């Protein structure tokens with residue numbers, strides 16, 4: 364008999380930027396702001412934080428563990444991830460990595476342990492390793508990330524034979540990246556009862572509406588901003604979002620509309636938060652219930668921003684081929 368699936372809250376927060384220098388320009392001087400953002404999240408009722416051994420690398424897990432201990436926060440779920448690097452080939456590699464994450468987090472059990480991305484080689488050994496982590500009591504539930512439909516079905520079956528349910532697939536999903544709706548990914552997860560954790564629900568900050576030609580983001584996001592700001596359909600999408608925001612009171616922001624949209628689609632958003640202001644803003648999305656007409660208007664405006672609606676246009680493309688859910692074996 365299969366063990367019960369993990370009950371996940373309908374909203375979480377992502378901790379990629381907590382420690383990541385390369386993409387997010389982290390330095391230790393930011394720790395105070397990040398900590399205050401974490402506290403605001405917990406006070407505001409956030410009960411799920413997502414991290415990974417790859418973030419920092421390791422720093423994000425360490426900070427999250429430290430914040431949890433120091434704050435004494437209760438009933439908070441921690442999701443972290445195994446990095447399926449090409450040089451890892453054995454099921455024991457997953458157990459070893461899991462123990463490393465436990466140590467950095469300073470805990471004896473991880474609530475949700477996910478395979479971060481498909482390996483370019485063999486993936487089945489990692490599924491076995493994930494099952495081992497579950498059976499050894501190191502983790503309470505297991506999931507995947509950046510997996511396509513075929514792979515979700517395959518791992519569900521393999522784990523199911525051991526009585527272990529696949530709880531989640533963490534994928535990029537936002538008003539700017541709706542490929543999971545087109546490639547059957549979302550439908551597969553809905554059919555199997557696998558929860559979707561929507562990563563980059565703000566499209567790395569773009570959907571906050573704060574990027575302008577006068578104040579573009581720095582670093583790797585600059586190219587994405589440049590491309591977007593040249594696209595007239597992008598301003599139409601922002602106008603549609605502003606229109607929806609205005610229907611929900613003066614204080615409603617575009618970030619809240621973007622996050623509420625992912626929730627209305629039945630996914631669990633895990634927006635990144637770097638300070639108190641962002642935490643309070645993003646948490647406000649939970650009170651926003653978008654009407655069918657509003658969803659339709661947002662869908663229609665988003666569908667026109669086509670330059671981003673495909674894996675080869677994903678801002679993550681350059682990071683690694685293996686992050687591309689379009690790989691043959693993992694295609695829906």
Ligand SMILES: NC(=O)c1ccc[n+]([C@@H]2O[C@H](COP(=O)([O-])OP(=O)(O)OC[C@H]3O[C@@H](n4cnc5c(N)ncnc54)[C@H](OP(=O)(O)O)[C@@H]3O)[C@@H](O)[C@H]2O)c1
Pocket residue numbers: 376377378379380413414479508509533534561562563564565566567568569571573618633634635636637640641642644645
């Ligand atoms: N599984 C995977 O492969 C994968 C990949 C990516 C992300 N993720 C997960 O998903 C989480 C979230 O995704 P993400 O961090 O890539 O992108 P995101 O949530 O779309 O954007 C987060 C960034 O937007 C800015 N921001 C957030 N809230 C804001 C607000 N209210 N007002 C203004 N700016 C705001 C912040 O950056 P600035 O302040 O610098 O603008 C923040 O770091 C990650 O932390 C990680 O846990 C997973």
